[in-house]
Amino acid sequence: MNTADLGLPVAVPSTALFTDHYELTMLQAALRAGTADRRSVFEVFTRRLPEGRRYGVVAGTGRVLDAVENFRFGADELDFLRRQGVVDEPTLAWLADFRFRGDIHGYPEGEVYFPGSPILRVEGSFAEAVLLETVVLSILNHDSAVAAAASRMSVAAGDRPLMEMGARRTHELAAVAASRAAYVGGFSSTSELAAGFRYGIPTIGTSAHSFTLLHDSERDAFTAQVDSLGRGTTLLVDTYDVTEAVRLAVETAGPELGAVRIDSGDLLLMAHRVRAQLDELGATRTRIVVTSDLDEYAIASLAAAPVDAYGVGTRLVTGSGHPTASMVYKLVARAESPDPAAPLVPVAKKSLGGKTSIGGRKWAARRLDEQGVPEAEVVGTGEVPAELSGELLQVPLVRGGEILGREPLDTVRDRHLAARSRLPLSAMQLSRGEAVLPTEYV
Amino acid sequence: MNTADLGLPVAVPSTALFTDHYELTMLQAALRAGTADRRSVFEVFTRRLPEGRRYGVVAGTGRVLDAVENFRFGADELDFLRRQGVVDEPTLAWLADFRFRGDIHGYPEGEVYFPGSPILRVEGSFAEAVLLETVVLSILNHDSAVAAAASRMSVAAGDRPLMEMGARRTHELAAVAASRAAYVGGFSSTSELAAGFRYGIPTIGTSAHSFTLLHDSERDAFTAQVDSLGRGTTLLVDTYDVTEAVRLAVETAGPELGAVRIDSGDLLLMAHRVRAQLDELGATRTRIVVTSDLDEYAIASLAAAPVDAYGVGTRLVTGSGHPTASMVYKLVARAESPDPAAPLVPVAKKSLGGKTSIGGRKWAARRLDEQGVPEAEVVGTGEVPAELSGELLQVPLVRGGEILGREPLDTVRDRHLAARSRLPLSAMQLSRGEAVLPTEYV
Numbered sequence: 001m002n003t004a005d006l007g008l009p010v011a012v013p014s015t016a017l018f019t020d021h022y023e024l025t026m027l028q029a030a031l032r033a034g035t036a037d038r039r040s041v042f043e044v045f046t047r048r049l050p051e052g053r054r055y056g057v058v059a060g061t062g063r064v065l066d067a068v069e070n071f072r073f074g075a076d077e078l079d080f081l082r083r084q085g086v087v088d089e090p091t092l093a094w095l096a097d098f099r100f101r102g103d104i105h106g107y108p109e110g111e112v113y114f115p116g117s118p119i120l121r122v123e124g125s126f127a128e129a130v131l132l133e134t135v136v137l138s139i140l141n142h143d144s145a146v147a148a149a150a151s152r153m154s155v156a157a158g159d160r161p162l163m164e165m166g167a168r169r170t171h172e173l174a175a176v177a178a179s180r181a182a183y184v185g186g187f188s189s190t191s192e193l194a195a196g197f198r199y200g201i202p203t204i205g206t207s208a209h210s211f212t213l214l215h216d217s218e219r220d221a222f223t224a225q226v227d228s229l230g231r232g233t234t235l236l237v238d239t240y241d242v243t244e245a246v247r248l249a250v251e252t253a254g255p256e257l258g259a260v261r262i263d264s265g266d267l268l269l270m271a272h273r274v275r276a277q278l279d280e281l282g283a284t285r286t287r288i289v290v291t292s293d294l295d296e297y298a299i300a301s302l303a304a305a306p307v308d309a310y311g312v313g314t315r316l317v318t319g320s321g322h323p324t325a326s327m328v329y330k331l332v333a334r335a336e337s338p339d340p341a342a343p344l345v346p347v348a349k350k351s352l353g354g355k356t357s358i359g360g361r362k363w364a365a366r367r368l369d370e371q372g373v374p375e376a377e378v379v380g381t382g383e384v385p386a387e388l389s390g391e392l393l394q395v396p397l398v399r400g401g402e403i404l405g406r407e408p409l410d411t412v413r414d415r416h417l418a419a420r421s422r423l424p425l426s427a428m429q430l431s432r433g434e435a436v437l438p439t440e441y442v
Numbered sequence: 443m444n445t446a447d448l449g450l451p452v453a454v455p456s457t458a459l460f461t462d463h464y465e466l467t468m469l470q471a472a473l474r475a476g477t478a479d480r481r482s483v484f485e486v487f488t489r490r491l492p493e494g495r496r497y498g499v500v501a502g503t504g505r506v507l508d509a510v511e512n513f514r515f516g517a518d519e520l521d522f523l524r525r526q527g528v529v530d531e532p533t534l535a536w537l538a539d540f541r542f543r544g545d546i547h548g549y550p551e552g553e554v555y556f557p558g559s560p561i562l563r564v565e566g567s568f569a570e571a572v573l574l575e576t577v578v579l580s581i582l583n584h585d586s587a588v589a590a591a592a593s594r595m596s597v598a599a600g601d602r603p604l605m606e607m608g609a610r611r612t613h614e615l616a617a618v619a620a621s622r623a624a625y626v627g628g629f630s631s632t633s634e635l636a637a638g639f640r641y642g643i644p645t646i647g648t649s650a651h652s653f654t655l656l657h658d659s660e661r662d663a664f665t666a667q668v669d670s671l672g673r674g675t676t677l678l679v680d681t682y683d684v685t686e687a688v689r690l691a692v693e694t695a696g697p698e699l700g701a702v703r704i705d706s707g708d709l710l711l712m713a714h715r716v717r718a719q720l721d722e723l724g725a726t727r728t729r730i731v732v733t734s735d736l737d738e739y740a741i742a743s744l745a746a747a748p749v750d751a752y753g754v755g756t757r758l759v760t761g762s763g764h765p766t767a768s769m770v771y772k773l774v775a776r777a778e779s780p781d782p783a784a785p786l787v788p789v790a791k792k793s794l795g796g797k798t799s800i801g802g803r804k805w806a807a808r809r810l811d812e813q814g815v816p817e818a819e820v821v822g823t824g825e826v827p828a829e830l831s832g833e834l835l836q837v838p839l840v841r842g843g844e845i846l847g848r849e850p851l852d853t854v855r856d857r858h859l860a861a862r863s864r865l866p867l868s869a870m871q872l873s874r875g876e877a878v879l880p881t882e883y884v
Binding site: 006008012013014015017018019020021022023024025026028029030032033035038040042067077080081084086088126130133134135137138139141142165167168169170171172173174175176177191192193194196197203204205206207208209210211213214215216220223224225227228229238239240241264314317318323324326329330331334336347348349350 | 448454457459460462463464465466467468470471474475477480482484509519522523526528530568572577579580583584585607609610611612613614615616618619633634635636638639647648650651652653655656657658662665666669670671680681682683706759760768771772773776778789790791792
């Protein structure tokens, strides 16, 4: 069955309409001109990182593989295209049989990237490769933007766990993908059930202010919560007066109280006060969770505070100021004729207003210095220099239409944490700066 | 059948897991405490508009209604919750029977809003109303953010049509909702096929740079496109040299050429040059479409240029700097006991660090001055003053679980354009400023 997993409780048919109209009109014109089956190479890259960022994080690759596998035009899709006159009958007939049979290579998911890094390379006929443009970019641009923000937050948090809580501040399905990307970037858990359902990410949460307000008193609310969720629960202590609530929380749950959560106010000040009060009450193992409009800077500013975990919402799911990764999908080489044996010719748009592309099918490697620390992202079109042949970044993801590159999300997360930790130390600075590795073209 | 329409080629089951874990643990604790069926009123509002914005745009209400209708826990969802130990068996049993049976009122979709405007009010038992929090906020926060950006762009564009082209820069399903929200805000069309499929929004598009690069020459590419799509097509003229491409475009298609598209460079300069060249070549009716990283300011800067249509991508789907509308869903009143006859009591969290809420079930009206121009957003909790009773903003959307408020998207779009045009003229300024109407609480 032709199904796509979109983070829903069930799979649903086809990703083929997550596509711009012009991909299909180009297909129609190329079919008619006899150029649709020219062998073509498209590459995904970004011309620059978001201002001040030191590195990017490849995320969404696993979702791209699902989208490619399920990119089929069924009866409903074809009827729509016919009814709207999007394309002609020969094109509809071609689409009815379509499945991607080309090759895809790319940076493994979780890897870091820099301006010009060819993070995905799609090869096949022009027809089959051009069709994937929109959905591939949608996924990579969204997921990589969230993962990059998550990674910076995770650097700022150090060993303290980060909880993703942003579902309410982004589109309901973008939220599921955002939880996944946040996990890749170093988060530990999510508030959102669909992300737990789909990706097995641990879900967390206990109560909101509304639960306290529902009851006749804070005492009633805390008692109700502890009765139901146990003493290990997290009580929200900033509905009325924090000091009184902390006192009441320990009185209600005892020193076994799992945690208290603070969701407003001066978190630095409050964390110190609440820690002192908890310790005084004997609740020395009760943890403090903070969750109020955090970003990487706010997290870093709490490094010396007695905080045990951070919950992050809005700023995470919106990429902390950069909600899209600005990746593009460009034709970089194609054959001169539909003859399958015709050689590939590099192509590129002429630069105008900074929209530079470099033609040619590219390899990429990360050059190490004598200490084994990466010193440059090397991108080339010709022979790979012998000294770089062990440092190549791209791996096969799809071969002849067959999906090869699926892997568990924990593998992806571990890869990211490892790749990040190998970077020069300045990559970990939150302050604005240039990409931590220069990109060299050879 | 229990299905939800998410902008996909087909409907899929249930929106119930687009929900934060804590909604369910609160439900469990309240069920056990006997407080779950206390009559409760939740309201959706925002504490402030994005910095500098003059008004907000309510968008997503129609999608909220679909989400509410399809918020059901089926076997897959319940199995997941049981397996993960999210809630206990009595709660699972309660969820298995759940459907929302309460009432929802709200600002009609497309209406403008201001800080504190109660744009949605959900009434029912605490249990049924709290469950909807996450998905309601996801939808309204995303869609309203995009619609607000679209509305400003549409003000800047005046009578010239705006085309939404941002699918590749946002999550693949957020893209479908973004097209819808952009249409509400005043856009005319979308590049994305799924948005055409789901919402009947006109889809547009012809070709990308890759199509030109695929062919042996620009002439071959233009010929292929015109042969297939007709002389009325839009040719992309900035792959190599714009002047040469415009010459070639008119030579290929004749003066009947529909349009040329410029996607890079200095658009103001280029538009003037290209217009002069087209006129000189006799292609006086060939239109000029521009599409390079536009936002409301870039659109406004082209007001005096000979541009016929704008295509907007990244900045639209990311809310032009404000990708979420920062709406919250707050318990504002609840009964003191589960007795259905118990009166409602206003409740509110104590203000701490600016998180102000005002308790009580609210009405809202837009007070007009003597000229009939709105002068204030009036929000109140008591009796509606007689002079405002004709200006009330909220309408019934759901009654006893039955969806009342469905309407065609064109009705919503027309409502927005009318509501916007009634605002004081300063609402149309792009420059930063305060909300164009003050919010008064009575």
